Amino acid sequence: MNIEGEAGVRGAEPVSGTPAVRRIYVIATNFKQRLSGVTSTIIQLLPLQARMIGIAALGPGLPSNLPKLKWWQVPGLLLRPEGRPFRIWHARRNPEMLAGILLKYLFRAPLKLVFTSASQRHHTGYTRWLIRRMDAVIATSNKSARYLKVPNTVIMHGVDVERFSPPANKAEAISAVGLDPAQKYVGCFGRVRHQKGTDLFVDTMICLLPQRPGWTAIITGRTTPNHASFEAELRARIEAAGLSDRIRFLGEQKNIPDYYRVLSLFVAPQRWEGFGLTPLEAMSTGVPVVAADVGAFSELIEPGVTGEIIPPDELEAMVAATARWMDDEDRLARASKAALDLIRSKFRLEGEAAKILDVYNGLWQAK
Template sequence: MPLPKVLVTNFNKNFTGVSATAAAVIAVQKNLLDIHLVGEPLPNCPVPISRKKATLISSEVDKYTGFTIWHVRRNEEMRTAIWVRDVLKKPIKIVFTSAAQRRHSAYPRWLISKMDLLIATSKEAANFIDNVHSVVPHGVSTDNFFPVLDRTQAWKNLKYGGSFGVACVGRIRPEKGTDLFVQSMLNILPKNPNMVALIIGKVENKHKRFKEKLVNKISNANLSDRIIFTGEIKADFMPKVMSAISLLITLPRYEGYGMTPLESLASGTPFVATKTGYFEEFSSYGKYGSVVALGDVDGASDAIISWLSKNNKLGDFSKSARQYILNNYSIEKEVNGIIEAYKSLLNNKE
């Protein structure tokens, strides 16, 4: 029996980690399913339709299955889907993906309890919600993220200066540990005159003062030309960055899952991270990256120095890391897991 239409919601205008994971999945699903994106546009995805149009599509009873699937990932999206199903009485089934590795507050728990099918991105995330149907880890597009033959030239092409670089990627805010990254760079850069550090991500108004303090701290250390705030980088340019840097550094105080290490490994680049999200598993317990305790700047600095000392051996590392991703965290594996979860709805139409 064929699968019904699938409507995937994206109501956040900002391109977040959730947006990135949804975009990667939809880019593959569009060739396999009758799928529509609802809300805000995402790269390499179908042109989005409005919520009104999605509701009209949901009014059409699928002749094979009798329902349409709504795949949601955020509170607002759950709320809208519940309204369409329970108030407007449209024949839909709601699928929710959860990555959070902490207990949801009361309102999200209520929303989650109304879902028809729950997917968790890790066993840890599954521990925080009831009635999980499937555990499907996020995957990375190995067509978009891949190693380059000449990392030195790739870095030069980015035109940030220096002979090699490292980066942290994510919103500039305390939860993402931007200040921990800056402090580690203040420890390391003076002893590495050819190294440049990138801080990639946008800052919201409520965190502008946080960023200003970091800018001042960097300026006082005379490193403003070597610790560079790039702003948000377009999704289609990120693969070039990931394959050009020598090390990804991600030191959040909390992370539900964390995609950037997978993108770096697919690009042949190791990472240093804090013990949150799924980072320890991604590292294969130290083989492809280092994981340090939350807030441990000294430990992070030591790990960064250790990986940078192996900079001339990244060619061999790249081959091994990419194969590891292909075997364990490809986007195709994620898409197949999600489709299998969709199929289970066919056995429970009531």
């Protein structure tokens, strides 16, 4: 099974199996079949968490190399786990919170309920009702925390610094994916759609590339059928500008870290985002980022040091900011090193997993 995150396929260390319920202390729920950023987060975290605690996922749409409970094992959750007074039911969506509430209060399962919120909008009354019944709440950013009406812990996402790492040789990395090592590359990765701002990136490149023959733009990510006309319109704009060979749609890629490694600059032009992992992945690969002020981007990027934050949905601002970075090689080099230092000191995936475990332990240790 191929699992794609925001920008491409994300791997997971094999930890497969159907574990014994009595030794599972945390259930990471994933009730959504369709791939999403939430699903990607679970896929990345679970192998690390499985080294720390007995944990298993529950739900569809997950690869076979993760520890997973089968649906027929769910009745086993009504019994206490071995050596602990209760399990943790970790939800990230409304249906998962509701299922946990039903198990705990209707079926009297020995559970404590944890919810992670990435939302940056006011919750509906129904969602607030669900959240109030959680025993602990995690926000993925300070922005998300401000929309919560209950006590919460901010734990920002991390990135796998081994998987997303700089190339030993940039020219060789570029050649390895079939691109021209004589060019510099600026990228925009993620699903191709209006919400992701792919059109803003394309229009920015149409403005900038004619005066910068040493640069090429690449776009990776899936285009679903209902967004095919959007991509077709962008391709028509590119062709009309005579830039079809320098603004390239590469489609969905399984080896997405290899494509980060060819970049000298990354642009995150989203109009809306819950959190947004692509800037972390880019910076972990030593690539500075120009990003719209959506999601958690302003909490990830140090302006002027590892990249730049611009107002969302403003083409002129994106053009100006991107041009400043493309035209200053020394600044790009300094920001590349600063981005690596930032990610490795503050945004490791292992750190995220450890902080979530602290939340679990806080519930187990509470009187």
